[in-house]
Amino acid sequence: MPWSIYDGGGQRKYLTRAETDRFLAAARQQPATIYGFCWFITATGCRISEALAMTPANFDFEAQQVVIESLKKREKRVFRAVPLPAKFLDWLKKGLEHGLFDKQRLWPWSRMTAYRRIVEVMAEARIRGGCATPKGLRHAFGVRAIQSGVPLNMVQRWLGHADMKTTAIYTSATGPEERAIAARTWLEQDARYESFPKEPSNPARPRHYRPMTTSEGESNLRQLFDKLKQSIETEQFSGEKSTDNLESSCALLQFWLYCNSIFHENSST
Numbered sequence: 001m002p003w004s005i006y007d008g009g010g011q012r013k014y015l016t017r018a019e020t021d022r023f024l025a026a027a028r029q030q031p032a033t034i035y036g037f038c039w040f041i042t043a044t045g046c047r048i049s050e051a052l053a054m055t056p057a058n059f060d061f062e063a064q065q066v067v068i069e070s071l072k073k074r075e076k077r078v079f080r081a082v083p084l085p086a087k088f089l090d091w092l093k094k095g096l097e098h099g100l101f102d103k104q105r106l107w108p109w110s111r112m113t114a115y116r117r118i119v120e121v122m123a124e125a126r127i128r129g130g131c132a133t134p135k136g137l138r139h140a141f142g143v144r145a146i147q148s149g150v151p152l153n154m155v156q157r158w159l160g161h162a163d164m165k166t167t168a169i170y171t172s173a174t175g176p177e178e179r180a181i182a183a184r185t186w187l188e189q190d191a192r193y194e195s196f197p198k199e200p201s202n203p204a205r206p207r208h209y210r211p212m213t214t215s216e217g218e219s220n221l222r223q224l225f226d227k228l229k230q231s232i233e234t235e236q237f238s239g240e241k242s243t244d245n246l247e248s249s250c251a252l253l254q255f256w257l258y259c260n261s262i263f264h265e266n267s268s269t
Helices: 016-026 032-044 046-052 086-097 111-125 134-147 152-159 162-172 175-185 214-234 245-268
Strands: 064-071 080-084
Touching: 016 032, 016 111, 032 046, 032 064, 032 111, 032 134, 046 080, 046 111, 080 152, 111 162, 134 152, 134 162, 162 214, 175 245
Parallel strands: none
Antiparallel strands: 064 080
């Protein structure tokens, strides 16, 4: 049965682009040897044992590539060339010139030490779960290459897969194009699904609420009328001013008369 990019619990085994960026940012805070190791595996998707076997002679700075021996086919001595970012090659060349790396093996560590180095950087980058391993970087490379439009046979060669069916598993990861297609069914542009539910039109009255009696209502309306009358008497409606003030006052007076009639009707029933 072929392997999957999801584990038995349904969790993905590969890092997303955002997680890969965080991983490299955390690795940049480490010593040069650790940073270079993390960057190399991220950029090539090679196996951890293949990275540990790297020597300066494996790097072709002119062709901007690295030649990796596929250690799973040791008896056949199979090599593959993987392109490398120019920035990484420039950084590595300066590191070799300054003696930051071993002349025999760039990373003369045991497999367990190399594994622990990556896991520690993953923890610093707050990446957890089944993807927080060297294999997670290898799977992330495969998924990223497929989603970037790299032909399947080329990804197979870069990763050193014997069977293209193994490489094809990476196509099952959800990519930007698939999300764009799915977004058409999400009704994201419908404002009805973006706003919060409105408050009830008739919220429950607080416990201290007490209906106003007719006499109290008439008293309040009388006070309002007195204030309105005073403001009308003191207002100077000259020809220079707009009649808006007068119209507003009349509207308030009409409202008072209407409310007053309501209270009288209630008191008579």
